[in-house]
Amino acid sequence: MSQGEVLHSDAGHEQTMVIVGAGHAGGRAALTLREAGFAGRILLIGDESHLPYERPPLSKALLKGESSLAACSLFSEASFIASGIEHISGVRVTGIDPAQHRLTLNDGVALSYSKLLLATGGQSRSLDLGGRVFSNVQYLRTFDEAVGLQQRLTPGSRLLVIGGGFIGLEVASSARDLGCEVTVLEAGARLAARALPERVSEALLTLHRRKGVVIELGAQIAAFHGSDRLESVQLVSGQRLGCDVLLVGIGMQPNLDLALHAGLATGSGIQVDGFLQTSAPDVYAAGDVCEFARADGGFHRQETWRNAEAQGRLAALNMLGQRQLFTGVPGFWSDHYEFGLQTVGTLAPGARVIQREYADAGFVLFYLDQHSRLLGASGWGAGNSIAKDIKLCERLIESQVELPLAPLADAGVSLKGLLRGAHV
Numbered sequence: 001m002s003q004g005e006v007l008h009s010d011a012g013h014e015q016t017m018v019i020v021g022a023g024h025a026g027g028r029a030a031l032t033l034r035e036a037g038f039a040g041r042i043l044l045i046g047d048e049s050h051l052p053y054e055r056p057p058l059s060k061a062l063l064k065g066e067s068s069l070a071a072c073s074l075f076s077e078a079s080f081i082a083s084g085i086e087h088i089s090g091v092r093v094t095g096i097d098p099a100q101h102r103l104t105l106n107d108g109v110a111l112s113y114s115k116l117l118l119a120t121g122g123q124s125r126s127l128d129l130g131g132r133v134f135s136n137v138q139y140l141r142t143f144d145e146a147v148g149l150q151q152r153l154t155p156g157s158r159l160l161v162i163g164g165g166f167i168g169l170e171v172a173s174s175a176r177d178l179g180c181e182v183t184v185l186e187a188g189a190r191l192a193a194r195a196l197p198e199r200v201s202e203a204l205l206t207l208h209r210r211k212g213v214v215i216e217l218g219a220q221i222a223a224f225h226g227s228d229r230l231e232s233v234q235l236v237s238g239q240r241l242g243c244d245v246l247l248v249g250i251g252m253q254p255n256l257d258l259a260l261h262a263g264l265a266t267g268s269g270i271q272v273d274g275f276l277q278t279s280a281p282d283v284y285a286a287g288d289v290c291e292f293a294r295a296d297g298g299f300h301r302q303e304t305w306r307n308a309e310a311q312g313r314l315a316a317l318n319m320l321g322q323r324q325l326f327t328g329v330p331g332f333w334s335d336h337y338e339f340g341l342q343t344v345g346t347l348a349p350g351a352r353v354i355q356r357e358y359a360d361a362g363f364v365l366f367y368l369d370q371h372s373r374l375l376g377a378s379g380w381g382a383g384n385s386i387a388k389d390i391k392l393c394e395r396l397i398e399s400q401v402e403l404p405l406a407p408l409a410d411a412g413v414s415l416k417g418l419l420r421g422a423h424v
């Protein structure tokens, strides 16, 4: 198609659904449109060259060479072809005109849409290296970056991680399993402090140190030394840490540019109502980029697999004319060596916290409101050991049942029983 040519993507079809961002939320939405019986045209436009895939394995199994892109993909090649969804890959959407129901691609092509979903996710927050570029500095958001990082994590290589959040710590864990020397620099007083209770941060710290990771809390960087390659990082304390590869894991920034330039309401993400509809007619948002209206009037954005999955699905149904409110309970997990943490609901500051200890040193913290109803829970344990109880916590949150405190703290009392109202 030549530059500037206008493609009327509605041609021959009643409706054309366009999805910008072929990541998890976008891919799930495209699939849901078809599964729900939509027979018109679906265009899934993404700037990566791959079919939509799940990102969690990038820092875990895939980085360790125990998984593949195909295993992380939301579709098999065959099921994708059968779905009739058109995947326009390696292409960026550069502008949207909500009044005209049109958008523009970076190759100059213009498209029209009946309904549009913005599922543009986010990009790694970049670290200022004093204006310099080093060839061995890595970020981790995409499959291609995971492949690049994996090639550098050879046994004995020195990995320096900036940022003691989930991605930095999961990479630290995978790198130790691969035989690397690992140091993590965290500016804050504890690990993953934004998302985790203190006790879970402590469990993470103890485990990583036991596995041989050097963790510096309260670390302040004074300088980066090297020429083409970064050789070492100097701390304000004077300590100099050599490295073969530096991973920057200091969070992500939602991709808001399209929405901002189109005049859509934005805050920390693209703002949507309870039906995931943006301030522009026929334009929806889902996933990491979506800041959704809460019942209390505020807005909230999540950066989790679970949210991308649920919102991708729901946005698609609402694009088809259903009016389903987004009521998803938030939740996430993170894996480190042979341990895992899981959180569900809201870990409200000021909530009453009850602790349940398991025989294998795992635990769950229950966050309760003033009526002893569960608001959220956060747990830690070997493998997937706490998964069942965290799942039951989700049902306890939804049930709004008043919980007795002593049985809640007693690992011998089944949470299923508490859900049914049986307190023994």
Ligand SMILES: Cc1cc2nc3c(=O)[nH]c(=O)nc-3n(C[C@H](O)[C@H](O)[C@H](O)COP(=O)(O)OP(=O)(O)OC[C@H]3O[C@@H](n4cnc5c(N)ncnc54)[C@H](O)[C@@H]3O)c2cc1C
Residues within 6 Å of the ligand: 020, 021, 022, 023, 024, 025, 026, 045, 046, 047, 048, 054, 055, 056, 057, 058, 059, 091, 092, 093, 094, 119, 120, 121, 122, 140, 141, 142, 167, 255, 258, 286, 287, 288, 289, 302, 303, 304, 305, 306, 308, 331, 332, 333, 334, 335
């Ligand atoms: C390494 C890693 C590990 C993770 N581990 C966990 C975990 O253990 N547990 C958990 O709950 N969550 C985890 N997550 C978070 C989870 O993967 C994300 O929340 C999820 O991928 C968000 O999906 P999304 O579709 O909103 O955005 P994304 O997956 O970021 O997809 C957005 C896509 O849109 C594309 N795009 C953006 N702008 C444009 C444009 N203008 N034109 C075309 N394409 C565009 C982007 O390139 C991208 O491909 C992890 C994330 C990462 C990176």
